[in-house]
Amino acid sequence: MNPLDLAGIDDLLSSEEKEIRATVRQMASDRIAPFVAGWFERGELPDARGLAKELGSLGVLGMHLEGYGCAGTSATAYGLACLELEAVDSGIRSLVSVQGSLAMFALHRWASEEIKQQWLPQMAAGEVIGCFGLTEPDIGSDPAAMRTRARRDGGDWVIDGRKMWITNGSIADVAVVWAQTDEGVRGFAVPTDSPGFSAPEIHHKLSLRASVTSELVLDAVRIPDAFAFPEARGLRGPLSCLNEARYGIVWGALGAARSSIETALDYAQQRDQFGKPLAGFQLTQQKLVDMNLEYLKGLLLALHLGRRKDSGVLEHTQVSLGKLNNVRESLEICRAARTILGANGISLEYPVIRHMANLESVLTYEGTVEMHTLVLGQAMTGISAFR
Missing domain, CATH: 1.10.540.10 (Acyl-CoA dehydrogenase/oxidase, N-terminal domain)
Known part of the structure; x- marks a missing residue:
């Protein structure tokens, strides 16, 4: 088995x-x-x-x-x-x-x-890289308050603003940028070689360090009207994209959890203390079993949501359920695995501390714990508590 x-x-x-x-x-x-x-x-x-x-x-x-x-x-x-x-x-x-x-x-x-x-x-084909600009330096969980603005100028659009914490930003060839307009929030495909566009990379991160994270700066970036998304109006556009990304996280976070469980199990079987392997102690076995239980429950939830998505009946609240549970539990699994490794748990010779640090970011992006909790709270009570 x-x-x-x-x-x-x-x-x-x-x-x-x-x-x-x-x-x-x-x-x-x-x-x-x-x-x-x-x-x-x-x-x-x-x-x-x-x-x-x-x-x-x-x-x-x-x-x-x-x-x-x-x-x-x-x-x-x-x-x-x-x-x-x-x-x-x-x-x-x-x-x-x-x-x-x-x-x-x-x-x-x-x-x-x-x-x-x-x-x-x-x-x-991976020949062109894209990024997605929604979050701003002062705007995170409330995208309706974004300050980036696009205005019509003849047959063009002119975009001014800043986006923050953008994965792939400095290496992207095209940026999907969301901006306020007189017609509501709209989306634009912005070639990154457009005059006025820059993407300085963000440094000094202690999480997602093997990833390109950038700021997007748009200073009177001019693009043709054809680059605007014709049907996206309001937050329906960007939120539909976030839901897609959240679905991948429901599964992805479990990969960090599985890696940490595998590492802790192998370490506990190889490391001897008091004359026998760590895996032979009751408290260690309890940790291993508890980690595995949460991983398997998360995997069953992810698979259930995947089947619903393939059947076309997946609801955004169900994605919030998966993202909230699986990232939170995966982070706890990594923390428990770190304790089994003892002092070695903080070494990059093992993947656990790296997974722990990364999941702190995953816990926040694509919707914080608080936001997904309130999504589910509204689904349960019928009362919005966001404001």
Whole structure:
């Protein structure tokens, strides 16, 4: 019996889903796992463009989207890919999530056919990188208060503003930017070589260090009207994209949890104290069992939500349920695993402390614990408590 699948959840997966999972796991193990601790320690993601092309050739960029060079897999298969990528590092899964579930999904769902044809095939191949600009320096959980503004000028739009904590920003070729207009919040595909656009990289992070994080600065950036999303009005546009990204996180966070459980289990079996392995002590076994229980419950929840998404009946409140539970529990799993490793738990020789630090960011982005709690509270009571 697989010690990390005591419930036999693998029996619920199709052969195709298992094959996709195995392919992504092998690539992550060969190409990323041996190097990612060093990347994290140095605070860099070297050759991010080369890595994006490898991920594109694997078919994981926008893999759950149809057409335009996308793989068109099931949402469940995409979730399994996110889990395998985050098992090596949350920053790598973030690269894929922002590319596929934010930037590519925004274009796929909201852009004109001309813009889709221009960007999506190259993005699916990893030849072009995208980013998603919604959060601002002073605006996080309340996107309706964004200050970035776009105004019409003849047949063009002129955009002024700043976006903050933007994954892939400094290496992106196209930025999906959301801005206030006289017509409400609208979205725009902004080529990053446009005059007035800059994306300084953010440094001094202690989380998601193997990831490119940037600020976007738009100083009178002029783009044609064709680059505006024709049907997106109000927050419906950006929130639909966030829901896609949150779904990937429901699965992805479990990858960090699984990696930490595997590490703690192996360590406990190898490390002797008081004349026997740590794994032979009751308190250690309780920690291992509790971690595994929460991981398996999270995996069952992710799989259930994946099947609902594939059936077209997944609600945004259900995504909030998954994101809130699975990230929170995964972080607790990593913390418990760290205690089993003792002092070695803080060393980058093991992945646990890196997963812990990364999940502190994952806990916050794409909706904080507080926001998802209030989404679920409103669903239960019928009363909005956001304001």
